[in-house]
Amino acid sequence: MLTLTYQEKKSIVSLVSVIFIFISFCLYMYPKYPGGGLESTETFRFWGSFVLILTLVSIIAHIIISIIFNITFRMMTGEKEPKFEDELDKLISLKAFRNSFFVFILGFLMAMGSLVVSKPSQVMFMILIASGFISDLIGSATRLYHYRKGV
Amino acid sequence: MGKNLVGNHIRKLRFNHDEMTQQQLADKVGVTRQTIVALEKGNYSPSLELAFRIAHVFNLPLEEVFFYGDSTREK
Numbered sequence: 001m002l003t004l005t006y007q008e009k010k011s012i013v014s015l016v017s018v019i020f021i022f023i024s025f026c027l028y029m030y031p032k033y034p035g036g037g038l039e040s041t042e043t044f045r046f047w048g049s050f051v052l053i054l055t056l057v058s059i060i061a062h063i064i065i066s067i068i069f070n071i072t073f074r075m076m077t078g079e080k081e082p083k084f085e086d087e088l089d090k091l092i093s094l095k096a097f098r099n100s101f102f103v104f105i106l107g108f109l110m111a112m113g114s115l116v117v118s119k120p121s122q123v124m125f126m127i128l129i130a131s132g133f134i135s136d137l138i139g140s141a142t143r144l145y146h147y148r149k150g151v
Numbered sequence: 152m153g154k155n156l157v158g159n160h161i162r163k164l165r166f167n168h169d170e171m172t173q174q175q176l177a178d179k180v181g182v183t184r185q186t187i188v189a190l191e192k193g194n195y196s197p198s199l200e201l202a203f204r205i206a207h208v209f210n211l212p213l214e215e216v217f218f219y220g221d222s223t224r225e226k
Contacts (some may be wrong), residue, residue, distance in 0.1 A: 005188065007185050086186050087182065087186070087198050088186040150189055151195050151196075
């Protein structure tokens with residue numbers, strides 16, 4: 001039977017919650033998309049608020065999910081979650097951040113590239129948001145990979 | 152991920168020290184149980200400081216706890 005440690009379970013929960021939060025938020029915002037011109041002020045306001053609210057919602061949702069996860073973990077296993085990060089955790093965090101940052105920068109450059117080839121500004125925003133989402137996923141997936149397979 | 156070249160006898164030593172649990176060893180050396188699990192599986196090479204702390208818990212020199220080379224050298 002597959003046995004998972006606290007950190008592995010936490011990485012899986014993080015991975016699932018990133019997908020859940022992003023898809024839920026996109027479904028919530030989709031009907032609010034302004035139907036006007038592509039470059040109108042309303043469109044820019046929409047994308048600006050999309051990024052800001054998504055950031056805020058993600059932070060709050062992650063905190064709530066983390067608290068619920070810890071309570072559930074304690075109840076299910078009778079163990080307490082680790083209160084500190086040791087050298088292995090820090091090394092894995094660094095690797096996850098490196099991969100996540102690399103993906104985001106790649107997305108950022110692609111977003112700028114879309115402006116260079118005269119794509120509408122909404123394409124740039126979509127690439128930026130998608131790269132933020134994928135970089136978050138990559139970070140969680142890297143954590144899970146290294147906790148299972150080693151460093 | 153390739154296996155690390157630094158191996159160890161931690162599992163055997165724990166057993167020989169009153170069947171010390173992974174959590175007990177983790178508490179003594181100041182890491183999480185996950186790290187002890189990773190060390191025993193050969194998935195992680197510890198820092199020099201952690202290696203010394205583990206050897207100190209077992210009252211052994213470093214080279215009797217850790218070895219460099221493939222698993223065929225393990226006692």
